[in-house]
Every structure is written in structure tokens, then in C-alpha cells.
Amino acid sequence: MDGKKDTARVNSLIKAFQAMEILSLKPKWELAELCARLALPKTTVHRLLSTLEEMGYVGQEKKRGEYSLTSKLFQLGSRVINHSGLVDLARQDCQKLRDLVGETVNLCIPHETDMLVVDIQVANHPLKQDTRIGIGFSMIRSASGRAYLAFLKEPEISELLEYIKRAENLPQPQWRILTNELDETRRVGLGYDDQEIFTGVRCVAAPIFDHQANVVATVSISAPVVRLNDEALALQAESVGRTAAMISSRLGAPSHLIGR
Numbered sequence: 663m664d665g666k667k668d669t670a671r672v673n674s675l676i677k678a679f680q681a682m683e684i685l686s687l688k689p690k691w692e693l694a695e696l697c698a699r700l701a702l703p704k705t706t707v708h709r710l711l712s713t714l715e716e717m718g719y720v721g722q723e724k725k726r727g728e729y730s731l732t733s734k735l736f737q738l739g740s741r742v743i744n745h746s747g748l749v750d751l752a753r754q755d756c757q758k759l760r761d762l763v764g765e766t767v768n769l770c771i772p773h774e775t776d777m778l779v780v781d782i783q784v785a786n787h788p789l790k791q792d793t794r795i796g797i798g799f800s801m802i803r804s805a806s807g808r809a810y811l812a813f814l815k816e817p818e819i820s821e822l823l824e825y826i827k828r829a830e831n832l833p834q835p836q837w838r839i840l841t842n843e844l845d846e847t848r849r850v851g852l853g854y855d856d857q858e859i860f861t862g863v864r865c866v867a868a869p870i871f872d873h874q875a876n877v878v879a880t881v882s883i884s885a886p887v888v889r890l891n892d893e894a895l896a897l898q899a900e901s902v903g904r905t906a907a908m909i910s911s912r913l914g915a916p917s918h919l920i921g922r
Contacts, residue, residue: 674710677702681710682719682731688821689774689829690728736773748879749781752870752909756783756881759905763898765885767905770806770867773798775826777806777880785885802826802840805865806880808853812844813869813877852899853880857887864890866899868906873914881906 677700684699685691697707711729714720718734752769760767760783769781776798801807801822811819827837847853853867867882883890883902890898910919 677706678710678714681707682714682735685720685729685731686735687818689825690723690730692728696729733773736778748870748913751912752879752881753781753783755905755908755912756781759783759881759883759901760785763883763901765883765890765898768806768867768882768884769879770810770882771879772801772807772810775801775822775829777801777804777810780879787889799859800830802830803855803858805853805855805867806882808843808847808855809867809869809880809882810853810877812847812853813871815876852903853882854895854899860884862886862888864895866895866902868903869910870906871910871913871915871919873916875916875919878913879909881909 681696681700684696693704693707693711696711697704700707711720711722715722719732720729721732722729748771749769756767756769764785764787766785767783768779770777770779772778777800778798779795782795799807801811811822814822823841830837832840843853851868853869855865857863859865863884864887865882865884867880869877870879870881872878881902883898
């Protein structure tokens, strides 16, 4: 690193961003955990967190409670996405999918234990799912969430599933059923839900990968069960998979993922 770069380097800023990056790995952190991961003294980490909390990027559960990122980073990220990122890149493909299958198409990204809708291409039907940009729904129970979780890498997947298990407070037999759904999703490359999120609505979703082979988003269709019977679902699932592959290709995803 040359002298000019050394002069421009702001170490406290680097530490703050490192703290936010670590905070993003799971929904909640104890102060001692963060200190260990950052390899910094407790007083230093506490000052960083207090500053980030004052700016609205970090929240704390009660006094001496766990720390977590707020939605402020998501709000900033959403602005970037809306300007020139994933939404713009995927919109044309999502519109083509909507026109092809005649059903509502959703583009979703992960946020904590939910999937958030960041773009919608609404079908021209009087009977359709009533959803909107910014709405969130359970990751483990939804088609989009399953398509995301099934292809998430370690250690993120183990940490996230453990947190979801505690948050959902499900008995072991039901939890086993839900996690088995992830195995099936991984096998076929598509996630499904049958009225588990919205009564009377079925969904099918496929993962979107970036240039580093990371799953970053999902594309899905949702439709009333009266239109999306088993035969229609099988046909439209192929179209969803092809659309996800096209978007992944635009993001530079490896060919073995695009052709899965």
C-alpha cells in the first residue's frame, strides 16, 4: 500500500464496517461474541456500537441486551438496487415471465429470517394475490425462502437455521418436515409452498446466483390454486427455473449453476 493510500485510510471507519459485516451474519449478537469475532477490546467495540446505534444502523434489545442491524442498511441497499442493481437487471426477464405464464412474478431478497419482495410484475387477472413491494414473509415456510435457504453456503445456513428454529419455536417433528423440504428443494432446484403463506395461493420459486456462486435472491410466481393446479404448476415451474437462470447469467454466475 502506498503512502497516499495509508494517509487516506481511516481505521475507525474500517472497524465500524467490519462490525456491520459481522452483525449481518446472524440476527442478534452478544457484545462478548462481537469482541471475539472482531478481536477488539470491549470498550472499543462498545464505542463503535454506540455510534452506529446513534446513527440508526444498530439496535440493542433493552439495556445490556443483544445487538442487531436495523433496517436502515436495507433501506440504503434498496435505493441502490432500485437505481442500478438487481431490480433493474432482472425486471425485463420478470416481465417476460409474467407475460408467458400470465401470473404475478415476485423478485425477493433475504432479510434476517424473512424474504422481502423488492419488485413485482402483477398479472392481469381480477383474481390475484394482493401483495406489495417491501412485504416480508417467513423464509422457512415460503417457496422463495426455501429456494434461498437450500442453496445458502456454510456456515451461514447452519447459523440461520438455528436462529429460525428458536424464533419459530416449533416442535421437532414439524421442524424436521420443514427442513426436509429444503433437501427436496436442493434436489430439484425449485422451492414450493401450497397455501402456507397466503390462503388460496400456491407459489414456486427458483434461486438466483451471483458471480461468486452465492445465492442472492429468488424469482417466483404466485397464483390462486384454482389456476395453478398440479399440471399448470409443473409447466410454469420450468419457466421460473429458466428465468432464474437468465438473471443469474446476467450476474455472471458459473455455468454449472445456470444450467442446473
